[in-house]
Amino acid sequence: IHFILLFSRQGKLRLQKWYTTLPDKEKKKIIREIIQIILSRNQKTSSFVDWKDLKLVYKRYASLYFCCAIEDQDNELLTLEVVHRYVELLDRYFGNVCELDIIFNFEKAYFILDEFIIGGEVQETSKKTAVKATEDSDMLQETVEEYMNKPAF
Amino acid sequence: MPAPIRLRELIRTIRTARTQAEEREMIQKECAAIRSSFREEDNTYRCRNVAKLLYMHMLGYPAHFGQLECLKLIASQKFTDKRIGYLGAMLLLDERQDVHLLMTNCIKNDLNHSTQYVQGLALCTLGCMGSSEMCRDLAGEVEKLLKTSNSYLRKKAALCAVHVIRKVPELMEMFLPATKNLLNEKNHGVLHTSVVLLTEMCERSPDMLAHFRKVSLVPQLVRILKNLIMSGYSPEHDVSGISDPFLQVRILRLLRILGRNDDDSSEAMNDILAQVATNTETSKNVGNAILYETVLTIMDIKSESGLRVLAINILGRFLLNNDKNIRYVALTSLLKTVQTDHNAVQRHRSTIVDCLKDLDVSIKRRAMELSFALVNGNNVRGMMKELLYFLDSCEPEFKADCASGIFLAAEKYAPSKRWHIDTIMRVLTTAGSYVRDDAVPNLIQLITNSVEMHAYTVQRLYKAILGDYSQQPLVQVASWCIGEYGDLLVSGQCEEEEPIQVTEDEVLDILESVLISNMSASVTRGYALTAIMKLSTRFTCTVNRIKKVVSIYGSSIDVELQQRAVEYNALFKKYDHMRPALLERMPVMEKVTTNGPAEIVQTNGETETAVLETKPPPSGLQPANQANDLLDLLGGTDITPVIPTAPTSKPAFAGGELLDLLGDLNLTGSPVSAPAPQIAQPPFLLDGLTTQPLFNDIAAGIPSITAYNKNGLKIDFTFERSNTNPSVTVITIQASNSTELDMTDFVFQAAVPKTFQLQLLSPSSSVIPAFNSGTITQVIKVLNPQKQQLRMRIKLTYNHKGSAMQDLAEVNNFPPQSWQ
Numbered sequence: 001i002h003f004i005l006l007f008s009r010q011g012k013l014r015l016q017k018w019y020t021t022l023p024d025k026e027k028k029k030i031i032r033e034i035i036q037i038i039l040s041r042n043q044k045t046s047s048f049v050d051w052k053d054l055k056l057v058y059k060r061y062a063s064l065y066f067c068c069a070i071e072d073q074d075n076e077l078l079t080l081e082v083v084h085r086y087v088e089l090l091d092r093y094f095g096n097v098c099e100l101d102i103i104f105n106f107e108k109a110y111f112i113l114d115e116f117i118i119g120g121e122v123q124e125t126s127k128k129t130a131v132k133a134t135e136d137s138d139m140l141q142e143t144v145e146e147y148m149n150k151p152a153f
Numbered sequence: 154m155p156a157p158i159r160l161r162e163l164i165r166t167i168r169t170a171r172t173q174a175e176e177r178e179m180i181q182k183e184c185a186a187i188r189s190s191f192r193e194e195d196n197t198y199r200c201r202n203v204a205k206l207l208y209m210h211m212l213g214y215p216a217h218f219g220q221l222e223c224l225k226l227i228a229s230q231k232f233t234d235k236r237i238g239y240l241g242a243m244l245l246l247d248e249r250q251d252v253h254l255l256m257t258n259c260i261k262n263d264l265n266h267s268t269q270y271v272q273g274l275a276l277c278t279l280g281c282m283g284s285s286e287m288c289r290d291l292a293g294e295v296e297k298l299l300k301t302s303n304s305y306l307r308k309k310a311a312l313c314a315v316h317v318i319r320k321v322p323e324l325m326e327m328f329l330p331a332t333k334n335l336l337n338e339k340n341h342g343v344l345h346t347s348v349v350l351l352t353e354m355c356e357r358s359p360d361m362l363a364h365f366r367k368v369s370l371v372p373q374l375v376r377i378l379k380n381l382i383m384s385g386y387s388p389e390h391d392v393s394g395i396s397d398p399f400l401q402v403r404i405l406r407l408l409r410i411l412g413r414n415d416d417d418s419s420e421a422m423n424d425i426l427a428q429v430a431t432n433t434e435t436s437k438n439v440g441n442a443i444l445y446e447t448v449l450t451i452m453d454i455k456s457e458s459g460l461r462v463l464a465i466n467i468l469g470r471f472l473l474n475n476d477k478n479i480r481y482v483a484l485t486s487l488l489k490t491v492q493t494d495h496n497a498v499q500r501h502r503s504t505i506v507d508c509l510k511d512l513d514v515s516i517k518r519r520a521m522e523l524s525f526a527l528v529n530g531n532n533v534r535g536m537m538k539e540l541l542y543f544l545d546s547c548e549p550e551f552k553a554d555c556a557s558g559i560f561l562a563a564e565k566y567a568p569s570k571r572w573h574i575d576t577i578m579r580v581l582t583t584a585g586s587y588v589r590d591d592a593v594p595n596l597i598q599l600i601t602n603s604v605e606m607h608a609y610t611v612q613r614l615y616k617a618i619l620g621d622y623s624q625q626p627l628v629q630v631a632s633w634c635i636g637e638y639g640d641l642l643v644s645g646q647c648e649e650e651e652p653i654q655v656t657e658d659e660v661l662d663i664l665e666s667v668l669i670s671n672m673s674a675s676v677t678r679g680y681a682l683t684a685i686m687k688l689s690t691r692f693t694c695t696v697n698r699i700k701k702v703v704s705i706y707g708s709s710i711d712v713e714l715q716q717r718a719v720e721y722n723a724l725f726k727k728y729d730h731m732r733p734a735l736l737e738r739m740p741v742m743e744k745v746t747t748n749g750p751a752e753i754v755q756t757n758g759e760t761e762t763a764v765l766e767t768k769p770p771p772s773g774l775q776p777a778n779q780a781n782d783l784l785d786l787l788g789g790t791d792i793t794p795v796i797p798t799a800p801t802s803k804p805a806f807a808g809g810e811l812l813d814l815l816g817d818l819n820l821t822g823s824p825v826s827a828p829a830p831q832i833a834q835p836p837f838l839l840d841g842l843t844t845q846p847l848f849n850d851i852a853a854g855i856p857s858i859t860a861y862n863k864n865g866l867k868i869d870f871t872f873e874r875s876n877t878n879p880s881v882t883v884i885t886i887q888a889s890n891s892t893e894l895d896m897t898d899f900v901f902q903a904a905v906p907k908t909f910q911l912q913l914l915s916p917s918s919s920v921i922p923a924f925n926s927g928t929i930t931q932v933i934k935v936l937n938p939q940k941q942q943l944r945m946r947i948k949l950t951y952n953h954k955g956s957a958m959q960d961l962a963e964v965n966n967f968p969p970q971s972w973q
Contacts, residue, residue: 049515114277129389137273
């Protein structure tokens with residue numbers, strides 16, 4: 001996987017994870033381009049788009065689009081499963097996840113993703129394990145409460 | 154200073170902004186606050202501030218001033234700090250940033266941290282975006298962690314190793330020992346990442362691949378896969394009743410790489426592949442994902458034919474699936490296999506053709522490519538019907554490819570000439586403007602070859618452009634045909650269908666409209682004008698009209714048209730007796746290459762090379778004048794015309810001085826001012842039109858001679874005889890220079906006795922480089938109808954060492970084979 005993008009129906013970016021190195025300007029351009037391509041596709045089309053030398057696999061869950069860019073030899077159907085698994089993980093962690101959860105807790109969304117995928121490859125195939133690791137890490141976070149009796153950021 | 158606002162607060166606030174400007178204002182305010190907070194080195198709230206910065210970064214605002222802060226967070230002891238710090242690093246500190254390398258030490262320390270989650274953070278960050286230098290520095294640590302018993306860390310280390318290998322392939326070797334035990338794990342995370350690591354190694358290095366084949370990796374993988382399939386329900390890894398599909402697919406992919414081009418490995422996996430292929434549930438996407446990977450593997454390894462047929466049948470079933478994604482995937486795979494397993498794919502032809510009607514663009518494209526691959530002699534009629542229908546309705550981006558594909562297929566498999574012409578007509582009329590330019594000459598050549606269909610063809614083409622002459626390729630082909638076969642059109646000779654009644658004037662009307670129309674490209678106009686001209690010999694009543702049209706365009710702004718019109722005018726005025734011969738029907742053309750316009754191997758001297766080449770006559774010609782232009786008409790190459798043995802004229806193209814040369818060779822010395830009228834002698838003209846082919850036949854036998862060798866200048870003659878005209882000898886002269894200085898402004902002139910005719914073509918250059926480092930070549934054509942002994946007097950002028958040199962010589966040592 002080269003990169004993962006999450007964006008809303010209005011084209012607002014909610015999460016971006018890049019597994020390749022590109023200049024900032026380039027990334028912005030790519031994001032704009034891809035959001036436009038995907039938002040313009042209708043219901044009847046497949047979930048796959050040929051884009052440059054990559055394949056875009058996307059799926060819409062409620063108001064959020066999940067988009068992965070994969071290489072030519074990667075399995076598109078499996079990537080759909082990867083996307084689905086990520087949504088399941090988010091759901092398990094947040095409990096009935098919705099877009100707002102991801103907006104307000106974007107850093108958690110990243111943490112969960114990092115327990116699921118590293119360097120563009122899946123690291124954990126067990127639903128339980130990935131979420132548990134995130135929750136355990138949460139436990140480790142020192143709260144500012146410990147110093148000032150106020151909730152952490 | 155009050156505590157900076159909390160992240161969620163900020164997010165809430167920003168979301169209330171109603172306009173972009175409002176949002177920008179809020180952001181700027183907050184950024185300012187954050188900046189001052191950073192300046193104050195506030196440790197407590199740094200984490201909060203960076204988190205807010207990351208949020209703003211996601212909205213698209215610059216956040217580079219937070220880079221160093223991320224580093225500080227990573228270095229902090231607090232887990233919260235580290236978590237946000239590493240996240241920030243992954244978002245802001247990619248390897249293009251200068252401060253990227255500063256992370257290395259922190260990561261190194263964290264890789265050895267006592268808390269596994271800290272180690273995990275470090276591994277994750279390194280594995281996602283570590284630069285090559287960082288990878289080099291830390292590879293050892295990663296390797297160590299690869300051997301740990303802690304599965305949480307082991308799986309991350311494995312993927313980290315993958316990243317290291319991708320960045321620094323030379324380091325692959327160091328991970329090899331650790332891979333020995335990787336697959337003995339029970340933990341699925343470790344298994345999965347290990348398979349990914351092994352895959353990466355095998356893909357990158359043939360040595361690794363051989364090594365892993367040797368250590369029985371295949372049986373091990375087969376065993377694991379089998380367990381997955383056979384084992385009972387495992388809630389942790391289950392997806393719709395299938396146990397850990399991610400792992401299954403990765404194993405299948407690794408098996409593919411191991412089995413490729415290797416009989417033993419392929420054999421070891423035959424059974425399991427068959428098992429997976431037959432037992433996997435296909436109701437959900439998951440099952441199909443596994444099947445897809447299985448099919449890819451089967452097709453890529455040396456599997457037995459039964460298995461391959463099974464695979465293709467699976468793809469065939471995919472094609473019938475309602476799910477578009479699955480159809481898409483099926484078409485992609487079929488495209489890959491159609492070359493090798495053609496017959497099996499043929500069985501699914503009708504389904505594939507149905508996919509042409511799909512709404513999804515990618516599916517249509519794949520279906521089109523696949524359809525072209527499947528056309529053969531048996532199904533061509535049916536397939537073409539579908540493809541033509543597709544051409545009608547498909548998106549413009551496909552039309553060019555589709556048209557080209559149809560032409561190719563039609564050419565290969567056309568069941569009858571009439572069908573072929575009809576198909577071409579159909580393409581031209583439906584997608585006329587998308588047809589590629591190079592298709593036009595090919596089509597013309599095709600049409601001339603179907604002799605019995607000429608009347609039918611021209612009639613249909615005429616009808617086609619009657620209504621609409623905007624599609625350039627169509628109009629070009631039509632104009633050419635009308636020009637060529639206009640007489641058939643007017644005489645109503647069509648056998649294939651009802652002949653139409655067309656008068657000569659009507660035909661000229663349409664051609665003139667093409668000429669006048671703004672939609673016609675310059676090239677098209679050229680076609681039209683030439684066609685009109687040709688009709689002057691085919692039509693009987695309208696010659697005056699044609700003359701008028703032609704003379705009008707003599708003053709056209711378009712240079713190409715003007716030149717043609719002027720030449721045609723000349724044809725009417727001065728050379729009317731030549732006109733019929735020049736404009737005769739073209740004979741069947743032989744196809745030379747599939748790319749460029751067909752080279753005319755035999756003609757009767759008609760004008761058409763100018764038409765087939767879409768550029769104006771090349772340079773290198775004699776100074777233009779009427780008569781020469783005429784012969785440009787006859788041959789678009791740089792061959793200067795021949796002068797026959799007319800009573801007064803001399804074969805003087807090299808200049809009047811040559812006649813002085815000819816003095817004592819018993820030639821009459823009348824000067825030639827302007828080149829005399831040239832009458833085309835068909836045989837010679839024929840030779841004139843060809844560039845090479847006809848002359849190579851008897852070249853082998855004739856020895857070459859050195860005609861001149863003095864003062865360092867050597868001139869060699871090599872000979873070729875034409876087998877179509879035994880009186881013609883082609884001499885190629887090569888002039889070389891063995892002195893230390895170049896010879897410049899070199900001019901070679903030759904004269905022959907009266908009974909001969911000489912034609913001198915343009916030399917390759919006028920400079921002979923020194924030290925024999927290059928030569929000038931020039932071609933001389935000699936016509937010797939009386940088969941007399943060949944003699945030649947030559948005159949050489951050139952500049953050398955600052956002075957002008959000149960020499961005369963006689964060449965008498967022509968070998969007998971060159972003139973007998």
